[in-house]
Amino acid sequence: MIRATEIVHFPAPPAPYYLECGYTSYAPGEAHPNRRNMGKFDLILMKSGTLFIGEEQRKWGLTAGQSLLLLPDRYHYAVQPCEEDTTFYWVHFHSVCKWAEFPADQQIALQSEQHYHEFLTSPYDIQLPKMWDMPYPERAYQLMETLLQTPGTRQSSAFWTQQQAFEELLRMMDLRQLEQYTSPAVAVAEKTEAFIRNNYRTELTSGDMSAALHYHYNYITRCMKQVYGLTPNDYLQHYRLEQAKLLLLKTEWKIAEIANYVGFRNTPYFSNRFAGKYGCSPQQFRRQFSHTPVVRLRTKS
Structure with a gap:
């Protein structure tokens, strides 16, 4: 397991909320689309193959079991086409709270007195890794399959199923839940x-x-x-x-x-x-x- 080099911090409440998800397959020669300032977070969970993708000056070759969190205000692009059959899940989500990205070894307090006053509770700082080896990839894939199945159900039940599965995914990705990552x-x-x-x-x-x-x-x-x-x-x-x-x-x-x-x-x-x-x-x-x-x-x- 590799240590995350950057961590994206989200004060909660309110927690990030789910928007949409999907499952993408690329054949050799196909590549991820280029996008700029898409306005929502894009979490990629690799299932097979290698995805060559970049964000601003950063570049990665993601392989099975790895995840990458792309930020909503950055430029994302294909570094090169896929060289083999490549599959991955993706989740788009949004956060209304102030978020920030910092090096993994830098501690920062995003909470403010205003946050305490508005929510009547001490906020929790959700810490999602920029890129890492997922500790429980199979469980993450199961949650993604749950999210993918909800569009075919009644909206009244799909809403709660989606939120529950997404929050469980966030909990799995939250570094503060893993003792080896807690500073x-x-x-x-x-x-x-x-x-x-x-x-x-x-x-x-x-x-x-x-x-x-x-x-x-x-x-x-x-x-x-x-x-x-x-x-x-x-x-x-x-x-x-x-x-x-x-x-x-x-x-x-x-x-x-x-x-x-x-x-x-x-x-x-x-x-x-x-x-x-x-x-x-x-x-x-x-x-x-x-x-x-x-x-x-x-x-x-």
Whole structure:
């Protein structure tokens, strides 16, 4: 298995979504068409033969079991015609989120505070390899066959079958699901995130995190900044405030009770941080989104 030299990052949610797919056969002498700025990702999964294809200045000779992710804003072209019978599956998909391509050894935080605010959850960074040897090619081919069969079924059922098969394919291609590809920084950041989520109601200190995770706090902070764009303390406060928002909507607890429950021991400080993040006080947020029963007055007969 070869290591990917470049990785395409997709913050999710929302995850990339499926558009269309196909199965292509080339005889000797035939070649892949030249295209520029096609506006969608093109994932090629090789089944047999050799496909000679390029993207801008890059060139590949793809063989069975290999995959290549062509980007939507680049020039794709045939390097040379096929020399033997060549077959491959292809999938077109789109992403509405900001995506980026980086060298495999470079960690980058694509997530932003805006992303956290919009989706009320910490986003997951899907990492798809540019070109690699697929670890489970036969399973990938099975998923592609499932996608190819859906056009002959009712649209109401085909939609869910397509999305499920495509998401399973993404999961298989996601380097973060494979331990040998997960960088130390990602592993530490994910452990830190899980620790914070499990202990956010307590008074967490840098010493608590270092003792629990067995890393120096400065290293933990560096990993969190690289992967999530937030320090551990920033993430802790973000998660506490998001839990407070849920309690404001789901319960009738007093503000002080909610503040204490999510880990803020000082209610005015909690209200100040809440207003700074969401632009309104906890009480205003509750009034804005809570349902107020309509009181009907009886008229005299």
